[in-house]
Amino acid sequence: MSELILVRHAQASFGAENYDVLSDRGHRQSAWLGELLAGYGLRPDRLATGTMRRHTETLDGIRKAFGDLPETEEHAGFNEYDFSGLLNAHHGGQAPEDLHTDRRSHFRALRQTLVAWQNDEIADPPERFSAFVGRVEEARRVMCRPGADRVLAVTSGGPVAQIVGTALGMAPAARIELNLQVKNTAVTRFIFTERAFYLHSFNETPHLDPLDRIAQRTYS
Template sequence: MASLYLIRHGQASFGEPEYDRLSPKGHQQGLMLGKAWQTMAAPDLVFTGELCRHHQTYEAFNKAYRNTAHQEVTTHQLAALNEFDHIDILMQSEKQWRSYQDLVDYFSSLPDAKNNLKQVFDDAFTKWALADSTGNYQESWGVFKQRANTALQLLIEARTVEQQTILAFTSGGIIAAIVQQLLALSDQHCLTLMRQIRNTSVTKIVFSGERVSLDYFNNYQHLEQVGASWSTHR
C-alpha cells in the first residue's frame, strides 16, 4: 500500500500583523521533523499548499532532512491544501473590524492579548462551522470540506505505481476535514480534532485501489522527545 503523510505547518505568527510566516519556534519545529524523518521512508512526491507557512515548514524540514545523503525531491504546489481564510472568518464575527490590522491593534491594547484573540477566533470559527455557514463568507464550511476532500483525491491520483510515499505540507483544518471524511465524523467531532492537531504533527493515510484508510493521526513524537513546550497548537 502507498502512504500519504499530511504534515501540519510549524507554529505561525498568531496575533502578529503578518500571521502567514513561521515563528522562530515554528522554524525549529520544521527542523526537528526533518531530522526525525531521516529514519523514515524517503518521499517520492512532496506537495505544499500555497501559503508561506507551508513552504517555510517544508524548507526547514528539507534543510535538516538533507543533512544525510537523501536526494532532494521536486515539490508541487496544490491550492486545495490551503487553509480556510481565518481573517475573513474573524471579519464576519460580531465585531466588524475594517481590517485585520484593526483587529490586531484592538487586541494588542488588552492584557493577555493572544489569549483574548484566541477566544474571539474560536467563537467566530464555531459560528462559521456550526451555526452560520450561509453567511457572507468567502468560503463556506461545506465548500471548505469539499475542497479538503478534493485535495485528498488529487494527492492520491498524482502518484505513479512506483511512487509509494507522498508528503503534503498543509494546515490543521484540511487535515481534520480529511480525517472527518475517512472516519465519517460529525462536524462537532471535526472541530474537536482540529483543536488537537499540533504544529508539524504527522497524520498518515494508506491507500491501495479504492481502499483509503487512516493509519494514525496527529503524531508529534519528534516534539515530545525534546520537551512539552515544543508541542504547540498555534
C-alpha cells in the same frame, strides 16, 4: 498500499502583522521533524504544500535532512480557511482586536465561529464551508493518485481535521475539536489504495518528545 503523511505547518507568528511567517521556534520544529523522518527512512516520493508561506517554509526545513527530494506540487486545497476573515464576518465585519491577538480569546471565539460557519449562519464569509470541504477533498484526491508509495503534504490544521473527519465519517462539529488540537509540525498518517483510504495515526510529534523539547510544542 501507499502512505499519505500530512504535516501541519510549524509555529507561525500569531498576533504579528504577518501570521504567515514561521517563528524561530517554527524553523527549529521543521528541522527536527525532517531529521526524524530521514532517520526513520520515511523518504517521500511525492511532495506537496498549500500555497501559504508557512507551508513552504516548513517543507524547506524538512528538506534539509534529506538532500534531493522530488519537486514540490502546490495545491491551494491544502490552504487553511481564512480564520481572521471568518471571525470578522461573524462579528458583523470587524471582530474585537483581542480576538485576533489574545490566544485564549481567539480560540474561544474561533470555536463558536466555526460552528456557525459549518451551519451556514455567517453572512458573506470569505469562503463557504462547502467550498472548503470540496477543495480539501480535491487536493487529497490529487495527491493520492497512483504512482507514489509515500506522499508527504504540508498543510494546516483545518485541512488535516477535515481529511481525518472524512476518513472516519465524523460529524462536521466533531472535526472542530480535532482542528483545534493539531500541534505544529504534527504528523498524521493514512494508508490508501485506489479504492480505500484509512487513518493510520493522528497528531504525532515524536520529534518534540525529548524532555528538552517538550516546551517547544505549540498549537499556533
